Amino acid sequence: MSTSPSSESRVNAALVGCGGIARSQHLPNLTRAPNLRLQAVCDVNRAAAESAARDYGVPRVADRFEDLLADPAIDLIVVATREDFQVPLTCQALAAGKHVYVEKPLATTPEDCARVVAAQAASGKLVQVGFNRRFAPACREARRILVQRGGATNLYFRISDEYWNWGRANPPGVRVIHEVCHVFDLLRWLTGSDAASIYCACARPDDEIYTLTFRSGAVATIMNSGEVTCDLPKERLEIVTRDPGALIIEEYTELRTYGCRGEPAVMRFAGHTHPGSEFTHKLLFEKLGSPAVDAFRRLRWELRNRAEAGQLDPADAELRKFMEQSFPHVNYLVDKGWRAAIGHLADCILGRAAFDGAGPADALAASQLATAAIRSRETGEVVRLR
Numbered sequence: 001m002s003t004s005p006s007s008e009s010r011v012n013a014a015l016v017g018c019g020g021i022a023r024s025q026h027l028p029n030l031t032r033a034p035n036l037r038l039q040a041v042c043d044v045n046r047a048a049a050e051s052a053a054r055d056y057g058v059p060r061v062a063d064r065f066e067d068l069l070a071d072p073a074i075d076l077i078v079v080a081t082r083e084d085f086q087v088p089l090t091c092q093a094l095a096a097g098k099h100v101y102v103e104k105p106l107a108t109t110p111e112d113c114a115r116v117v118a119a120q121a122a123s124g125k126l127v128q129v130g131f132n133r134r135f136a137p138a139c140r141e142a143r144r145i146l147v148q149r150g151g152a153t154n155l156y157f158r159i160s161d162e163y164w165n166w167g168r169a170n171p172p173g174v175r176v177i178h179e180v181c182h183v184f185d186l187l188r189w190l191t192g193s194d195a196a197s198i199y200c201a202c203a204r205p206d207d208e209i210y211t212l213t214f215r216s217g218a219v220a221t222i223m224n225s226g227e228v229t230c231d232l233p234k235e236r237l238e239i240v241t242r243d244p245g246a247l248i249i250e251e252y253t254e255l256r257t258y259g260c261r262g263e264p265a266v267m268r269f270a271g272h273t274h275p276g277s278e279f280t281h282k283l284l285f286e287k288l289g290s291p292a293v294d295a296f297r298r299l300r301w302e303l304r305n306r307a308e309a310g311q312l313d314p315a316d317a318e319l320r321k322f323m324e325q326s327f328p329h330v331n332y333l334v335d336k337g338w339r340a341a342i343g344h345l346a347d348c349i350l351g352r353a354a355f356d357g358a359g360p361a362d363a364l365a366a367s368q369l370a371t372a373a374i375r376s377r378e379t380g381e382v383v384r385l386r
């Protein structure tokens, strides 16, 4: 049996951590991608690994992470465990000669991110961090247009929801580390520039505004709130371009262009599908764009209210089924690039593409921004980045 990626058309992967993001993204994506083969899963919670293997037809459940490292047939380790373990597991995998895809935030401190930067340099292997929004089709198109129009000068991003802390025990005020890291990375990627400064104005924990300047001369505002309700669209990006004009990305399903001759006024992007789930939404997003996402959000919110008020007809089996179907969450119905991101890494391992994802240095830059934002919140001062 040949196991070398150079002589195979697929990369042999193993997944460690079979929780929420694994079930909503990595398991469906790793088992569908034409250039990957998911060989094994592992979790400290053996039952989680067993049910993942059963549901997705994965051949093997490993008892210990070390068993995956010792297996020469495995080229790529996907780490989706939560930030406290992602650095040590990534460093161990690199030392064992594996490539790594590791979820964001890579770590909660810049110092820990820097450990992975060093470990990758020593290993010569690829590490991709789960800043998947770089691979969302709407963002790829936006960047293509930005390059033609002299870049971005002024950006606004809203990232808001109520769900981010569900079932988790995050202390107040750390959403900037765990969630806004995606936005820091996306803004760096879209401006092609590092941030020069950040200022944080805080109304209450996890409900705040950041103002950033970039070395390119661009400026940005991020509105971050974990305190709204799930019917508000979660992510919106507005960009002023250097050549007069603007772009708006709404929920990754719609890119609107203003003043961009030769570009369609509106581009719509299909949703993300999950095996075993129905895919009507995918077609609706492609045909209708962001109003379709808004309708899904509003419907869920209204039905939840009615259920809480005891107003759902218990005999209405269809409505009950819709309400009980908590998976996948609306967030995972839009295409934020998860599948393309992991597919890209596999292509790089196979030598078919040059690496264009976010690496550990990008995770370090995002972590430095989060740390600076927290310092600004505490001091009330603008924090300059070196």
Ligand SMILES: NC(=O)c1ccc[n+]([C@@H]2O[C@H](COP(=O)([O-])OP(=O)(O)OC[C@H]3O[C@@H](n4cnc5c(N)ncnc54)[C@H](O)[C@@H]3O)[C@@H](O)[C@H]2O)c1
Residues within 6 Å of the ligand: 016, 017, 018, 019, 020, 021, 022, 042, 043, 044, 045, 048, 065, 080, 081, 082, 083, 085, 103, 104, 105, 130, 131, 132, 178
């Ligand atoms: N890219 C995205 O859009 C996105 C979305 C959601 C979550 N995430 C990130 O993915 C990571 C996982 O989040 P989640 O919501 O799936 O968490 P989760 O708690 O639902 O799942 C984590 C799983 O990892 C297992 N685990 C923990 N430590 C382990 C270890 N040392 N060895 C083996 N298994 C271990 C747990 O038992 C659990 O099953 C987090 O870093 C999170 O920020 C990314």
